[in-house]
Amino acid sequence: MYRVMIRDNMSPVAKDILEATGRIEVVVDNDKTTSNPEALAKVIGEFDGLAVRSGTRVTAHVIENAGRLKVVGRAGIGVDNIDQAAATKKGIVVMNAPGGNTVTTAEHALSMMFALARNIPQATASLREGKWEKKRLIGVEITGKVLGIVGLGHIGRVVAERALGLKMKVIAADPFVSPEAAVKMGVHLVDLDQLLAQSDFITLHVPRLKETENLINADTLARMKPGARLINCSRGEVVNLDDLYAAVSGGHIAGAALDVFPKEPPDPSLPILSHPNIIFTPHLGASTGEAQVNVARMIAQQMAAYLLDGVITNAVNFPSVSMEEMARLRPHLNLAEKMGALIGQLVGAVHDVTVTYSGEISRLSTRPVTHALLKGLLGAYTDTPINYVNARAIALDKGIRVRETTDQSQEDFSSLIKLKVDGAQDAPNEIWGTIYENKYPRLIRMGDVYLDAIPDGSMIVIQNIDEPGVIGHVGTTLGRHNVNIGRFQLGRRDDRAVCLVNIDSPADEETLAEIKSLPVILSVKQVHLG
Ligand SMILES: NC(=O)c1ccc[n+]([C@@H]2O[C@H](COP(=O)([O-])OP(=O)(O)OC[C@H]3O[C@@H](n4cnc5c(N)ncnc54)[C@H](O)[C@@H]3O)[C@@H](O)[C@H]2O)c1
Numbered sequence: 001m002y003r004v005m006i007r008d009n010m011s012p013v014a015k016d017i018l019e020a021t022g023r024i025e026v027v028v029d030n031d032k033t034t035s036n037p038e039a040l041a042k043v044i045g046e047f048d049g050l051a052v053r054s055g056t057r058v059t060a061h062v063i064e065n066a067g068r069l070k071v072v073g074r075a076g077i078g079v080d081n082i083d084q085a086a087a088t089k090k091g092i093v094v095m096n097a098p099g100g101n102t103v104t105t106a107e108h109a110l111s112m113m114f115a116l117a118r119n120i121p122q123a124t125a126s127l128r129e130g131k132w133e134k135k136r137l138i139g140v141e142i143t144g145k146v147l148g149i150v151g152l153g154h155i156g157r158v159v160a161e162r163a164l165g166l167k168m169k170v171i172a173a174d175p176f177v178s179p180e181a182a183v184k185m186g187v188h189l190v191d192l193d194q195l196l197a198q199s200d201f202i203t204l205h206v207p208r209l210k211e212t213e214n215l216i217n218a219d220t221l222a223r224m225k226p227g228a229r230l231i232n233c234s235r236g237e238v239v240n241l242d243d244l245y246a247a248v249s250g251g252h253i254a255g256a257a258l259d260v261f262p263k264e265p266p267d268p269s270l271p272i273l274s275h276p277n278i279i280f281t282p283h284l285g286a287s288t289g290e291a292q293v294n295v296a297r298m299i300a301q302q303m304a305a306y307l308l309d310g311v312i313t314n315a316v317n318f319p320s321v322s323m324e325e326m327a328r329l330r331p332h333l334n335l336a337e338k339m340g341a342l343i344g345q346l347v348g349a350v351h352d353v354t355v356t357y358s359g360e361i362s363r364l365s366t367r368p369v370t371h372a373l374l375k376g377l378l379g380a381y382t383d384t385p386i387n388y389v390n391a392r393a394i395a396l397d398k399g400i401r402v403r404e405t406t407d408q409s410q411e412d413f414s415s416l417i418k419l420k421v422d423g424a425q426d427a428p429n430e431i432w433g434t435i436y437e438n439k440y441p442r443l444i445r446m447g448d449v450y451l452d453a454i455p456d457g458s459m460i461v462i463q464n465i466d467e468p469g470v471i472g473h474v475g476t477t478l479g480r481h482n483v484n485i486g487r488f489q490l491g492r493r494d495d496r497a498v499c500l501v502n503i504d505s506p507a508d509e510e511t512l513a514e515i516k517s518l519p520v521i522l523s524v525k526q527v528h529l530g
């Protein structure tokens with residue numbers, strides 16, 4: 001049984017889906033006192049999966065203590081409460097639920113815009129105080145006004161579509177969207193400066209990134225059109241609250257609507273909270289029944305698929321692989337891991353890895369295959385537990401350069417993986433592998449010698465001068481030491497030969513030394529490929 005902890009008042013749909021698998025036990029913990037990293041670190045060691053919303057911070061300290069954690073699922077979009085670098089290094093998949101709360105959050109941003117334009121929260125409060133302030137609470141019309149959208153992603157696009165229907169003029173700033181794509185949405189793409197200068201309303205829909213933190217500050221606020229209104233349903237860190245308070249107090253900015261805060265919940269003494277022209281919601285952007293069911297369902301299904309079948313969807317630290325693609329990739333993952341392990345054990349530490357894919361494999365998602373190869377390679381000489389998720393990060397950490405290319409010129413095999421590394425002294429530094437009949441892994445070349453070998457279990461790799469007597473010598477030496485040969489594979493080129501010997505039990509050092517004693521034998525290495 002796998003164990004998953006669900007936190008942050010997630011829709012019960014998540015628990016139902018995970019438990020219905022019959023192989024996942026669920027603990028729901030909505031206690032605020034256990035959502036702090038210290039408390040979570042104490043219990044996380046018992047769980048294979050953790051499902052959260054924005055209320056739980058999954059810090060490096062939590063990850064450090066997560067001995068068996070395999071996946072963190074975020075029932076929502078923003079993963080800024082999860083230390084992705086620490087998770088990746090530990091081989092933990094971090095996944096989110098993109099799209100699940102898009103419409104709901106876009107509707108919230110638009111609700112905030114209307115509420116801001118017509119002073120609805122202030123009017124409610126005033127009426128509750130027994131007042132009738134028609135003159136003080138006069139608003140502005142939306143029709144014909146310019147709406148500036150910062151971040152034209154999932155949410156920004158829905159906001160744009162709805163705002164066009166409201167007869168607003170919509171402009172947007174997003175360096176990652178092409179002007180043509182924006183035009184198709186009826187949106188005019190501008191740079192941030194133009195957006196600030198032209199917009200009557202500005203709504204923020206960017207992720208929290210180094211580049212977006214403090215994006216709205218004294219300088220950008222000063223460049224906004226006088227009387228502009230700001231809406232933030234993205235992340236609190238995107239807006240400098242002190243600067244916003246000053247800009248609204250000074251009258252340059254007419255008002256603001258904030259759903260998110262740098263620290264949540266914010267300190268009640270924060271001056272901005274009492275400003276009459278600024279309205280608030282407590283991070284309610286994604287909080288509708290519909291959106292919560294969507295994201296809970298998505299994340300539970302994705303987590304179950306990963307824990308039970310290794311299928312990765314919507315991971316932010318690993319390429320997504322569908323069930324169908326996984327079925328086609330699996331034999332290649334197995335082959336690549338064995339090729340990596342073989343070369344890692346033959347060559348030792350490497351600094352440069354080049355992988356070339358040809359044929360069918362080059363038309364699939366090759367990144368997971370490279371991760372598998374690195375897993376095998378690094379597993380050969382590090383004690384750090386390596387899996388598909390952390391393999392690339394650990395290679396990077398060790399300063400290993402990884403290059404992936406595709407080459408369609410190799411027609412002889414339906415699928416081919418070529419692996420080349422630097423640093424080989426007394427072993428081949430290049431191997432080629434393929435898959436027979438869609439499932440059986442084969443090594444077909446070592447160095448410049450073609451052969452046909454099954455990469456499996458314990459193997460002895462021998463390089464020799466091609467002279468009579470070598471096969472007999474290897475066979476009798478292994479026999480004398482009671483090591484049974486499963487398969488003996490040979491290849492040669494000019495006067496050089498390579499032997500790959502599958503053996504039923506590992507050979508000891510004395511046996512290997514005895515094999516090496518024949519002068520025509522240039523190198524003897526034993527590898528274990530699992
Ligand atoms: N308030 C809430 O409850 C709530 C709900 C959902 C999402 N969010 C927040 O909203 C953010 C956006 O969600 P989404 O689903 O639209 O994400 P998304 O990834 O689809 O879109 C983000 C867009 O921002 C753009 N972008 C990145 N850096 C930028 C920059 N410097 N300037 C301008 N544009 C930039 C990207 O190109 C992308 O198009 C999330 O990251 C999350 O933090 C908040």
Ligand SMILES: O=C(O)[C@H](O)COP(=O)(O)O
Pocket residue numbers: 053054055075076077078079101283284285286287
């Ligand atoms: O990034 C998100 O999806 C939103 O901020 C929603 O956060 P929540 O799940 O805490 O409501």
